[in-house]
Amino acid sequence: MVAEAASLTLSPQDTLLKLITESFPDLSLTTTVSEEAKTSSIKLSTDEVVLGTNTITHYLSPQLFPGLEYSEIEKAEIGQWLTISALNQDRPTEKYLRELNGHLKTRTTILGERPSVADLAVYVRIREHVKGWSNEERTGGPEGGWRNIVRWVDFVQNATEVFGVRVGEEEKVKVDLGEVVTVLKIEEPVKEKKAEGAAEESKKGKKEKKGEKGEEVKEEKVEKVAEKVAEKAEGAAAGVPVEDGKKHKAKKEKAPKAPAPKKEEFVLTPSLIDLRVGQILRCVPHPNADSLYMSTVVCGDLPTATSYINPHPDPASPSTPPTRTVLSGLRGKIPIEEMQGRKVVLVCNLKPANMRGIKSCAMVLAASPRLTEGEDPHAGVVELVEPPADAQVGERVFFEGYAENKPQEMLNSKQKVMETIQPGFFTTEDLEVAFDGGLVFTGSEGEVTDSKLSKGRGRLVTERGGVCKVKTLKGALVR
Secondary structure, three states: OOOOOEEEEEOOOOHHHHHHHHHOOOOOEEEEEOOOOOOOEEEOOOOOEEEOHHHHHHHHHHHHOOOOOOOHHHHHHHHHHHHHHHHOOOOOOHHHHHHHHHHHHHOOEOOEOOOOHHHHHHHHHHHHHHHOOOHHHHHOOOOOOOHHHHHHHHHHHHOHHHHOOOOOHHHOOOOOHHHOOOOOOOOOOOOOOOHHHHHHHHHHHHHHHHHHHHHHHHHHHHHHHHHHHHHHHHHHHHOOOEEOOEEOOOOOOOOOOOOOOOOOOOOOOHHHOOEEEEEEEEEEEOOOOOOOEEEEEEOOOOOOOOOOOEOOOOOOOOOOOOEEEEEEOOOOOOOHHHHOOOEEEEEOOOOOEEEOOEEEOOEEOEEEOOOOOOOOOOOOOOEEOEOOOOOOOOOEEEEOOOOOOOOOOOOOHHHOHHHHHHHHEEEOOOOEEEEEHHHHOEOOOOOEOOOOOOOOEEEEEEOOOOEOEOOOOOOOEEO
16 A cells, blocks of 8 residues: 555646546545656655656556455566556557457456556557557458457456556547448358249349440440550550550560668677566476476466466366466475465566476576586585565566566577576675676776677666565575
């Protein structure tokens, strides 16, 4: 709950918090619009400052929906939709639209039936795009367009008693049921007809053709004459000779080939790695390997995500977010009791790897001491990287100064992103996890090989600004 003395500094570009503050005037905070503020921030009575639209929205959630309590899984889903909607605010990708449209096919709200701040965030961030869609895009095409999104948008902006938002008529998406494009199923042609009916249709057709034959011949002759006249006139105007009704075509010059579009330059950076906060729901020993744990984790994946993700771990609750199976070589190093229910940092865009007959679909980040020559790599201490206590499941994690790119959907093995970047992961004297660009982007003589890449050291932080740490290991490797 936000403290009563909290004060909100609102950025003029922050359409989500603007809608929230206008719709809920009784919120226990004072609001000031600052033209200089690029990002909204909220200052609590403890003088703690919270930055970012998504983070502030999380803080305000208990006031916006005071009668609702959300499970950890629901909180994870809310966090994921806040993050992904922000990434697609300026230009939503087709993949995002497909996921959202499919998600809403059998749901009234983002969570299924209960409203949440995810509904408000996704609505505000997609509203202007929906306004620009044609009728065909909204409800046409073989799959019916983005009709589920349009239906849900109309519900959110008009159901004040459910969501609490008050949207002005000029800001609403206009939805006219009379403009719905009806998509008809293609019917199979009828193969058999009754003999009597078929005979009657045949006779009727013959009579019509017989009566129309004379008219058709006349029209055909007139059309041919008109074509010849038009050809002569066209040839004379263009300076092309016409003989015996035949036009001699001039040779066409070949148009120069357009230059091939330049390929987008690939820039190696830690932000290509999809790092997220995850939570282990269950951890058991791998049935075929003595050194491996097999964990079921939730990390904010959408229900329509790729096939290797388990779509619905709980059949009784179709709104439950998907899970992943993650294998880790931590058996014998970390007690299994400490694995249950804990939050971890996951690498989520590695290619799934088969480990002793079971596919692992992510990697848990952990720290271990640097080895001296001759030491057994399997004998050292291992500590899991721990996200901040208030981190939301599915929240993006990144290194400070290296958040300029979106993570790749799946790391390209040919580009060797993980193999090149990971040696720069380490722990500081303050037990914080960080990345040192100098360890990765320098040559043998110590020179920086690419000035665009090396931006010094950056701590591993969440979107809320919290720092990821380890318990005791200083100067350790993180992998």
